[in-house]
Amino acid sequence: MEEFSISKFQKAPYLELDDYKAPQGIESYFVNMNDGIKIRVCHWLQKNEKSIGTIFLQQGHNEFVEKYFETIQEFIDRGYSVICFDWRGQGMSERIIDDVNKAFINDFKRHDKDLEEIIEKIIDPFFPKPLIGIGHSMGGCLMLSAFHNHPTKFAYGILSAPMFGFKNERFLRTSSSLMNFFKKDTDYLIGSKPNMGIETPFEENDLTSDPIRYKRIQMLVRKKPSIRLWGVTNGFAKAVNKRFKIIRRKNWAEKIDTNILIINSLNDRVVYSKKNIEMSKRLKNCELVNFDKCEHEIFMEKDMHRNILWKKIDNFFS
Numbered sequence: 001m002e003e004f005s006i007s008k009f010q011k012a013p014y015l016e017l018d019d020y021k022a023p024q025g026i027e028s029y030f031v032n033m034n035d036g037i038k039i040r041v042c043h044w045l046q047k048n049e050k051s052i053g054t055i056f057l058q059q060g061h062n063e064f065v066e067k068y069f070e071t072i073q074e075f076i077d078r079g080y081s082v083i084c085f086d087w088r089g090q091g092m093s094e095r096i097i098d099d100v101n102k103a104f105i106n107d108f109k110r111h112d113k114d115l116e117e118i119i120e121k122i123i124d125p126f127f128p129k130p131l132i133g134i135g136h137s138m139g140g141c142l143m144l145s146a147f148h149n150h151p152t153k154f155a156y157g158i159l160s161a162p163m164f165g166f167k168n169e170r171f172l173r174t175s176s177s178l179m180n181f182f183k184k185d186t187d188y189l190i191g192s193k194p195n196m197g198i199e200t201p202f203e204e205n206d207l208t209s210d211p212i213r214y215k216r217i218q219m220l221v222r223k224k225p226s227i228r229l230w231g232v233t234n235g236f237a238k239a240v241n242k243r244f245k246i247i248r249r250k251n252w253a254e255k256i257d258t259n260i261l262i263i264n265s266l267n268d269r270v271v272y273s274k275k276n277i278e279m280s281k282r283l284k285n286c287e288l289v290n291f292d293k294c295e296h297e298i299f300m301e302k303d304m305h306r307n308i309l310w311k312k313i314d315n316f317f318s
Contacts, residue, residue, distance in 0.1 A: 012030045056131060063090070137296065144159060
């Protein structure tokens with residue numbers, strides 16, 4: 001296998017805290033997509049004789065690579081190489097519109113294409129097999145699409161609180177439809193309530209029950225507020241609705257052969273846990289693990305929950 005070199009790529013910054021560092025060996029750089037947009041990629045490539053495979057880890061909407069340093073280290077400790085990137089329009093990847101505070105995408109097909117380019121340009125030629133796709137929330141929805149679109153690429157898949165539906169979907173569709181008459185796709189979605197830099201107190205957050213890990217996320221954002229987004233646009237909502245229609249088509253999920261583990265929080269207040277259960281029943285080779293005392297971001301949860309999570313993951317791989 002050819003040795004990977006980042007010399008042809010522009011180096012990219014990454015954030016650290018005094019008590020929260022990037023795993024040793026990080027390479028952070030920008031990769032130009034076929035339309036010129038720069039995507040920030042981070043990877044940890046182990047020597048071939050040491051690596052037991054590659055984890056392709058993709059975060060959710062309004063997240064960034066740094067949030068997963070702890071999880072990445074845990075995969076490295078297990079012998080895996082790891083690669084991940086910030087979705088276009090968020091994290092430290094290039095924004096698509098001038099307003100850097102808005103979450104915007106025309107169509108998730110563009111995210112599909114970016115993921116495909118990273119596989120073809122970087123993972124296939126340089127990273128050890130087998131390839132394991134892991135996606136959280138929006139990343140889980142997009143990773144499932146990758147399993148469907150690239151049936152021979154992935155040996156396993158793990159989907160953490162995947163975005164397969166919301167409880168308020170009717171409102172989402174109605175708001176988006178109404179906005180088509182008097183607003184642009186780049187305008188904030190009705191009801192999105194952009195908070196423009198105002199932190200959500202831990203007591204009001206719907207991501208984790210762990211105050212320490214939540215505080216860590218806040219500290220990272222304080223170092224670079226532009227690393228996160230502050231509101232959802234109508235275009236983003238339309239792209240989500242369109243992707244939901246695709247993954248819910250008859251026989252769409254049934255064609256996926258990848259061995260998949262779905263991690264589902266029954267009390268999730270961000271995505272709709274019942275949609276994850278429904279999807280698990282449609283997939284040929286799927287194991288579903290339900291957590292009943294976790295919030296949305298299970299990898300950022302308390303140790304008592306994460307310990308159970310890692311046992312499930314280790315058993316799944318074995």
